[in-house]
Amino acid sequence: MPTLQNAQAQVVSFLDEIDRLEQSDFPYAHPREALALLKEVFKDHQRLLSKLTVSTSADVLHNTCQQ
């Protein structure tokens, strides 16, 4: 399970950083839109990781965490 916990922690860190960056001033709209897209990607990863449990097969667990 350390692999899963590490992956979850990394995704949470990325989302926190995106939240922090979203508070910044953006002179143009595109970077903000890019951040929103990235946030969507990491939310999707977070959703996948939340489906994993202690009994998930090792192959599936490692493959998901690697992404």
Added chain:
Amino acid sequence: MPATISPSLPLHTLLEMESISTLSTVRRPGLKGFSALDPGLPVLASEVAIDIDNILLGKSDDRTAMHFLAEKLSQAMEPDDADCHLPYRMDMATFTVLGDAISEAVWEKGSKDILALLEITNKIKAVLISDQSSNNHSDLEKARSFCVALSRAAAAYSDSIRNLHPSHPYRR
């Protein structure tokens, strides 16, 4: 929609264009076809593997992602009338990724020509699209192995194409 490659654009540019249009759009209904260049493919295959694993463990019976991948495989195997009446809609890169995944998952030993590959892909699709009652444990295990292998092969292919593109000199 068939995966078409424009000869005037380098492959990494095409990949970036695909990335921009399909980033995190695994569930977007308008996104059609099965392509090795689809950046959502590794995540989709990974989710299907998780869902199959949860079905095997008796934890849930969510088959949404399974049906979505099956639909993508179906679209790839529709006859392509516009292009020499080919019996499929996949480019060679997609075939390579699919073949790698099937070989790694050892779905079936034997001939690896295109028609054999299509036949095996059809069997996988049948498992993914079927409902609860018609699945047996062994078929689901094979489908799970295939999805893990497909996720790895698609991610490796995307990485290899992305690495062809030199990074910007000002990039840290």
